[in-house]
Amino acid sequence: MEDDEDPPLAIRIEDIPGDSPPEASSRRPDSPAAAGDSPVGVTVITGYLGAGKSTLVNYILNARHGKRIAVILNEFGEEIGVERAMINEGEGGALVEEWVELANGCVCCTVKHSLVQALEQLVQRKERLDHILLETTGLADPAPLASVLWLDDQLESEVRLDSIITVVDAKNLKMQLDEHRNSTSFPEAFLQIAFADVVILNKIDLVSDRGHLEDLETEIRNINSLATVIRSVKCQVDLLKLLDRQAYGAKNLAHLSELLEDGKSLPSSSRHDHTVSNMCIYELQPVDLTKVRLWLDDLLWEKSSNMDVYRCKGVLNVHSSNQLHTLQAVREIYEVVPAREWNQTEKKINKIVFIGRNLDLNKLNDSFRGCTVTV
Structure with a gap:
């Protein structure tokens, strides 16, 4: 050993x-x-x-x-x-x-x-x-x-x-x-x-x-x-x-710059994968926060889509809010909190990375679009 x-x-x-x-x-x-x-x-x-x-x-x-x-x-x-x-x-x-x-x-x-x-x-x-x-x-x-x-x-x-x-x-x-x-x-x-x-x-x-x-x-x-x-x-x-990373703090901004990148550098394959993988969804339209919470309840708790999400992390462009919101989840526990105001130079987007099993990008995208607000 x-x-x-x-x-x-x-x-x-x-x-x-x-x-x-x-x-x-x-x-x-x-x-x-x-x-x-x-x-x-x-x-x-x-x-x-x-x-x-x-x-x-x-x-x-x-x-x-x-x-x-x-x-x-x-x-x-x-x-x-x-x-x-x-x-x-x-x-x-x-x-x-x-x-x-x-x-x-x-x-x-x-x-x-x-x-x-x-x-x-x-x-x-x-x-x-x-x-x-x-x-x-x-x-x-x-x-x-x-x-x-x-x-x-x-x-x-x-x-x-x-x-x-x-x-x-x-x-x-x-x-x-x-x-x-x-x-x-x-x-x-x-x-x-x-x-x-x-x-x-x-x-x-x-x-x-x-x-x-x-x-x-x-x-x-x-x-x-x-x-x-x-x-x-x-x-x-x-x-x-290793120490004092504060990865689960309410306003932790780790990976925030990467999540805000306009380029799709994170995985976004549409392949329906039965092994552990990660996928990323993007949406430009602002979202309704109440609808997002209901969507997370259904995805993480009810598992009606048959996807097994282990973790997800992302940024949200919430309708009628100047605050950039962060999303983080581990299994069924999730948190959506305002982190800071959007910078004038930032493109307001919704971007969420999912890690899990049986992930389906098309289902994730389609279901999340139901949370958007037309402006």
């Missing part, structure tokens, strides 16, 4: 004198917890078995980033290098947890039952945290986690979904995708890429053909054109590209 490496130095929390954090991890004055009014970002780290998730977590925990980061593992295991029995069953099935403090001030725990309970306990330590990492199992579908963590800003949650990071194995990814492409059981490898905000193409040192890496990036973008693809060796990536 490529993931074997020196573990972070672990110290049981109860052995640390006092409640003050180690000097090496003193809080930055502009950190979210210090400010007292910003939720703590949660980054979900997923990836197929052996891709290098634990390598990434260990890299982040060992890096000199000046942040206090909490790591939650949702399975037993020794990959993270901290003591294994950090969570046990108490009397009557009660949950007994032992948190482990790492030498650089980070916190680590293992969750066997309630993710919400673990997050609540971490929030109680909020004055000591900058960020939370959640490492999933290799067979996990990240969509349910997004549903739990991505909450409306008006709920004023103490945590927020920051982004979903998927680690893929450059040496074995093509084989994994080909092996399951026509499988009756839908492959996790596709799902994890489809829901990702960032895809780390790891172990590129094991691939001698540079052209093969280009082909892999094309495969990834054919599944998810919205994700940022980063190549890496042993998951050594610039942390500024």
Whole structure:
């Protein structure tokens, strides 16, 4: 296995004198917890078995980033290098947890039952945290986690979904995708890429053909054109590209410039595809926001079109509004919010990218036109 490496130095929390954090991890004055009014970002780290998730977590925990980061593992295991029995069953099935403090001030725990309970306990330590990492199992579908963590800003949650990071194995990814492409059981490898905000193409040192890496990036973008693809060796990536992305913020403008491009650079094939793919629809006429919400309800909840939409992101030109509206959805959860005023130089358009299975461009275009307003 490529993931074997020196573990972070672990110290049981109860052995640390006092409640003050180690000097090496003193809080930055502009950190979210210090400010007292910003939720703590949660980054979900997923990836197929052996891709290098634990390598990434260990890299982040060992890096000199000046942040206090909490790591939650949702399975037993020794990959993270901290003591294994950090969570046990108490009397009557009660949950007994032992948190482990790492030498650089980070916190680590293992969750066997309630993710919400673990997050609540971490929030109680909020004055000591900058960020939370959640490492999933290799067979996990990240969509349910997004549903739990991505909450409306008006709920004023103490945590927020920051982004979903998927680690893929450059040496074995093509084989994994080909092996399951026509499988009756839908492959996790596709799902994890489809829901990702960032895809780390790891172990590129094991691939001698540079052209093969280009082909892999094309495969990834054919599944998810919205994700940022980063190549890496042993998951050594610039942390500024991973943390605090705020990909699910109500007014997040990531990909906005790309979405506003007049050229159709994103996929718009009319092919009816039974595998995971992404498609893009365009419409110049302004739309009625109430009709758009009803259209999303039907598309994402009722699924009357038989299309299985995993994610969508776009910009909307709303009738009688000077505000550019952004649309974002993960499975059945969606959000349409005003982001800012349209610039005078911008062409007002509706443009939505869909990622999913059994997508049909003609059906998407035809149904969306029912939301338009003739002016």
